[in-house]
Amino acid sequence: MRALIFANGDPASREVVQRWMQPDSIAIAADGGVRNALTAGITPDTVIGDLDSLPDAIRADLERRGVRFIVHPARKDETDLELAIQHALERGATEIVIFSALGGRWDQSLANILLLTLPDLRGVPARIVDQRQTMVILAGDAEAHIEGRVGDTLSLIALGRDAHGVTIEGCEYPLNQARLPSGKTLGISNVLIEPTARVSVKEGIVLVIHIRQTVMVDK
Numbered sequence: 001m002r003a004l005i006f007a008n009g010d011p012a013s014r015e016v017v018q019r020w021m022q023p024d025s026i027a028i029a030a031d032g033g034v035r036n037a038l039t040a041g042i043t044p045d046t047v048i049g050d051l052d053s054l055p056d057a058i059r060a061d062l063e064r065r066g067v068r069f070i071v072h073p074a075r076k077d078e079t080d081l082e083l084a085i086q087h088a089l090e091r092g093a094t095e096i097v098i099f100s101a102l103g104g105r106w107d108q109s110l111a112n113i114l115l116l117t118l119p120d121l122r123g124v125p126a127r128i129v130d131q132r133q134t135m136v137i138l139a140g141d142a143e144a145h146i147e148g149r150v151g152d153t154l155s156l157i158a159l160g161r162d163a164h165g166v167t168i169e170g171c172e173y174p175l176n177q178a179r180l181p182s183g184k185t186l187g188i189s190n191v192l193i194e195p196t197a198r199v200s201v202k203e204g205i206v207l208v209i210h211i212r213q214t215v216m217v218d219k
Helices: 014-018 033-039 056-064 080-090 106-117
Strands: 002-006 026-030 046-049 068-071 095-099 126-129 133-139 142-147 153-158 163-169 175-180 196-201 205-211
Touching (some): 002 033, 002 080, 033 080, 033 095, 046 080, 056 068, 080 095, 080 106, 106 126, 106 205, 133 142, 133 196, 196 205
Parallel strands (some): 095 126
Antiparallel strands (some): 126 133, 142 196, 163 175
């Protein structure tokens, strides 16, 4: 089951969101992210958070339409997006796609990206998607196939410590069982030379960012 989660950052277009919809998808809004969901033509089945960013009129309308609200206190240890991810996992999500996780507040954006490293997400594919970028985490012995177009940008960033056994295929600058140093820019701005790039990691945590040349039309 794919869970679509809407945060309160920059909105994703209706076209981008619809590309990720499946017949059995569930939609969860993290507080004010409900506006981004509605803009994309999606009525979430659940809104979760402290609701400090949600206008009363929108809440009243959604309550009339049977949307579930899970309210948390404003003074809490988790952000609304982390609560939404936890809720998706509790409902049995086997894949998570997060929209509107990036925006003008860099503290929030960086924290949202790092949520992809949550231990509870090990074994559950999770990604952040916006108009042109997709972000995923590879942790431990893991691999990913990046579907795109020739000329797209692919960047790899080691998080926390050096990553080892990093292999990149299908890109202008390949790697073969290499060390990707943390805090260095070795993995930035690679270029797809095939429609599918293959990335694998043997040890460490690597943030993989796929930047499309145009707004996403394919997954």
